[in-house]
Amino acid sequence: MIEFWMMFAAISLGLTGVILVAFLLYHFKMRKRVSAYFHSKAILEWYHLIKKISWRDYFETNLRAETGNTLERPFGTPLHYVAWDRVLFNPVYLSRIPLGLNEPVETEVILGLQAKKPLHLKIPIIIAGMSYGGALSLQTKIALAKASTMAGTATNSGSGPFVAEERAAAAKYILQYSKGFWSKSETVLRQTDLIEVSLGHGAWGSAPVRIKGSKVTNGFARRLDTIAGLDVIIEASLPEVDNQADWVTLIRSLKEITAGVPVAVKMGGTHNLEKELPLILEGDVDVIVIDGAEGGSHSVPPILSDDTGLPTLPALCRSARFLREHQLDGKISLVVGGGLYTPGDFLKCLALGADAVVIGTVAALAVSHTQVLKSVPWEPPTGLIYYEGKAAQKFNPDLGAKHLNHYLQSCVSEMKQAARTMGKRSLKEINQSDLVTLDSIYAEMAGIDWITP
């Protein structure tokens, strides 16, 4: 035995020696060579190339060269077109009295005031339409629904099929009337609390979406009412709407079938906004949902997410202005989404004229929370929540719902704190006069004060 320990000691000593020698070698000889590498053509050229075309373009060029197909980038654009941080809230001290910690701040909101059955929400944050199958797994959809019930808000089906389990888990359920062929029967439509007719997304614009047959597995196909393995297409425009008369008829029939739940229309932000809105409003819609160009998606070609559409902030300001100018504010609710990540962003939207905001990407992050460790580092974070994600089976919906509810509560508390410092008893009372901007052009765009009065 003693021999063994001697050998152990010898080898340990030997290894330490090797490390020491390596260190000394590095210190005296290699350091020059290592520094030479960092000064060599290789490192300089790579640095230069990446600086010239950016890491993302380098990476995406390679992905294009691999497949020859359009790229499918998750989460939408990484670009920030407008700077939300150039807009600030105005706290009050004596000019108005800030509220104490125990004074309540009203956060309730009603969507579709003119509908027979308006949608009452306890908080002005709605979970975005992220479709089952096309994007998320069943368990994730259920977690989103449960969280929305806990927080007193609504969840949205997305452009995928109607999912009965999701409906059962959600107290308030928004069904997206998509540009596909599925989930449009009267039985399904009657089960919703609000119908959102989707003309397009912020990320996709109005482009048609093809879901590959390989993704349409048995369970998904059954819910879509199609055959597994066939490609599924979300068309460029609604198949049942060929002209303006069809549009009016569609909205009317949706109201009749559902006996008066609010009908919302969702479209991506576009510079054609003022041309689209009158046409949309020719149908008797109750809610306008604007999804800015920053909006995320399951996977979307960069040309659509980066280069197409109108960012959320100008889209919101322009829509709110449009409604005001046509004396429709207060009658038609305005909901916005796309690239909103913090309670500050949410409250700025409400102040600029939105009745509620939609969160997608951050909701997906919050619902994953620590469970994301089940997927990373060898799989991307989407592996946990996506329909075809490799770790989707390991997702615990109750835990996910708990975390998302916590996230929502945290955001609402922060918004209330901001309201208190502005001396406002309800989030609805916060308006453009509570904002100031650092950029003169934003002041003009949003109708708020510039820092230099």
Place this chain on the structure above:
Amino acid sequence: MHFGTELYLATGLSFLGLGILGLLLWKPAFNVWMDAFVKRLLKDPYPENIGEMYNVFHKVGVQNVLETDLRGASGEVLQRPFGTPRRYSEWDRLLLNPVYLSRKPVPESLEIETKVTIGPQAKRPLEIDIPLMIAGMAYGIGLSLNAKLALVKGANQEKTAVNSGAGPYLPEERKHGDRLIIQYHRGSWGKNEEWLRQANAVEIQLGTGALSSAPVYIKPQDLSPELQSYMHLGRDEGLSFNAAFDNVKSGPELTKLVNYLRQITNGVPIGVKIGATHLLEAELQIITAAGIDFLTIDGKEAGTYFGPGILEDDVGLPTLPALCRTVTFLKNAKLKSKISLIVSGGLVTPGQVLKALVLGADAVYLGTAVLIALAHNQIAKVIPWEPITELIYERGKFKDRLIVDQAARSVANFLKSCNQEIILAMRCLGKTSLKQLTIEDLSALTPEISKMTGAELALFSPTR
């Protein structure tokens, strides 16, 4: 116990022991090291402090520090590949305007037309299937034979054109490509009649975006021996591009050259390429008077084989303003439908390409992006010790390892993917053909870009 077993056991256990020791001690050890480092960082006098490095890099810029070293080492003009790293053209301040009800988006069942005719007025115009072409990158001076072959094969798969660049004539390129634009350049080689006759279009190159009209001398040691023997050069003979053509020093002389080329090629499109400059309108006045079929405007951000920093970074006009000004000029001169406009320089994504097309370009050249696609899955052959140029340049140590067909497929895939994305975006715009694109399909996020491009400012309602 057998000695061998003991040895393995001991080795294993010693690693285990060291691991455990490391686990137990790494925090305190790291802490001691960190403390010492931070103490020195916070206490050392400024001139001796390592933190001063941060200032230098921040002030001078990492690239400038490294390039200063290179200048210091050689004493000659810098040889930087790929052109300037600066991005002057703010393509992402422009957005395409999708339609929903105001016009119908184009359904998947309808085809989108992306064919382009270069030189519609020529006797034998050049037809390409997609609006993306491969920029002129010279054989020998820049790319290796394998890389050139991959480019031309890739372009041919997608039925688009490839530009020969300013290299010597290359019969292989002609053999594998159905659409070859031959550059009539400022060197003394590659311009004999027999070669020019084989062109599908000829581009008279008065300069490039990266190097402008500067004369260039390529030293003999920068030329590969293969190229020297291919071009019948002596061991100590270099290559030089003149600043201007000896025979083209005025408008009438350019007209004469254009007519000559048109005659010997039996009417293929004849064009002129210049690097963009603020004196654009004055140059265009003379160039368009020569009766050309197409015009190539190469913006500041364009790449090149190797070039000195001052020409790449500081001379010329960026692609976006150059494009807008050229389009305005052609419209005012009522030449927009007669002269095809090709634009290049720093275009990498299909979004940028489509925006350029909306602004009035008929087609674009892609250079750097195509080279990245070309190296694609073969890049592992050079990283991490060598740069990408070693794989695709004639001077590269690993140029023989490039597999042509694989690289050609990558190039074709890249072009195809870009074109498909362009088609998808056009469905959003409700346009079925490139010809239908108008400035109404774009909006700008800043007043400056709006003024420059003529696109409406997206921040406000246009009826405001």
